[in-house]
Amino acid sequence: DAKTTQPNSMESNEEEPVHLPCNHSTISGTDYIHWYRQLPSQGPEYVIHGLTSNVNNRMASLAIAEDRKSSTLILHRATLRDAAVYYCILRDVRGESGGSNYKLTFGKGTLLTVNP
Amino acid sequence: DSGVTQTPKHLITATGQRVTLRCSPRSGDLSVYWYQQSLDQGLQFLIQYYNGEERAKGNILERFSAQQFPDLHSELNLSSLELGDSALYFCASSVGVGGGTAETQYFGPGTRLLVL
Numbered sequence: 001d002a003k004t005t006q007p008n009s010m011e012s013n014e015e016e017p018v019h020l021p022c023n024h025s026t027i028s029g030t031d032y033i034h035w036y037r038q039l040p041s042q043g044p045e046y047v048i049h050g051l052t053s054n055v056n057n058r059m060a061s062l063a064i065a066e067d068r069k070s071s072t073l074i075l076h077r078a079t080l081r082d083a084a085v086y087y088c089i090l091r092d093v094r095g096e097s098g099g100s101n102y103k104l105t106f107g108k109g110t111l112l113t114v115n116p
Numbered sequence: 117d118s119g120v121t122q123t124p125k126h127l128i129t130a131t132g133q134r135v136t137l138r139c140s141p142r143s144g145d146l147s148v149y150w151y152q153q154s155l156d157q158g159l160q161f162l163i164q165y166y167n168g169e170e171r172a173k174g175n176i177l178e179r180f181s182a183q184q185f186p187d188l189h190s191e192l193n194l195s196s197l198e199l200g201d202s203a204l205y206f207c208a209s210s211v212g213v214g215g216g217t218a219e220t221q222y223f224g225p226g227t228r229l230l231v232l
Contacts, residue, residue: 038159042225042226043118043120043206043208043223043224043225043226044159044206044208044221044223045118045222045223046220046221046222049220087159102147102210102212102219102221103149103161103164103172103174104149104151104159104161104208104221105161106151106158106159106160107158108158
């Protein structure tokens with residue numbers, strides 16, 4: 001799996017936007033960019049994913065650089081509930097083992113602290 | 117609530133013992149993944165089952181085994197337990213249709229295993 005680099009930690013204030021960066025300079029053309037987050041004492045949860053174009057959903061936005069070597073997860077108005085570890089993960093759209101293995105390879109992620 | 121259930125929530129046992137962790141995937145999901153989260157290793161993929169068959173293995177020890185039953189629930193068996201096996205064990209599920217899709221994985225709440 002291609003490698004991603006994220007800051008170890010970031011801090012934000014409640015109701016302000018948060019931009020979480022991820023570098024993935026060795027990304028291949030078939031790699032999707034996925035973001036998951038893990039709230040304290042919970043399992044990881046899906047946030048958003050994209051391939052080339054910017055993506056929006058109810059949780060966040062994903063901005064992908066034109067060369068796809070970096071991306072940014074944007075939380076438009078951080079809440080206390082958004083405090084979590086955010087993982088940027090590359091996943092080959094082809095999967096492995098005949099196209100049905102989509103394991104996630106987690107790095108250390110970014111610990112986001114939201115201040116009230 | 118992801119729709120993935122795991123039992124038990126907590127498990128305390130002694131070294132040398134054997135335990136079984138259980139996972140029920142979301143309705144309709146064919147793939148089940150097992151992950152281990154420890155303080156020093158982070159979140160690591162262990163094994164995947166797809167529609168009852170083993171599809172991929174990650175960093176799973178020989179003392180560990182898993183299976184997926186006809187009703188698609190899965191069990192992770194950990195034997196000859198050592199202190200270092202103390203960790204959070206997460207199960208995740210996905211549709212698992214394979215080939216060309218960027219699948220989302222849905223994680224359960226985890227089982228916290230403590231080996232004394």
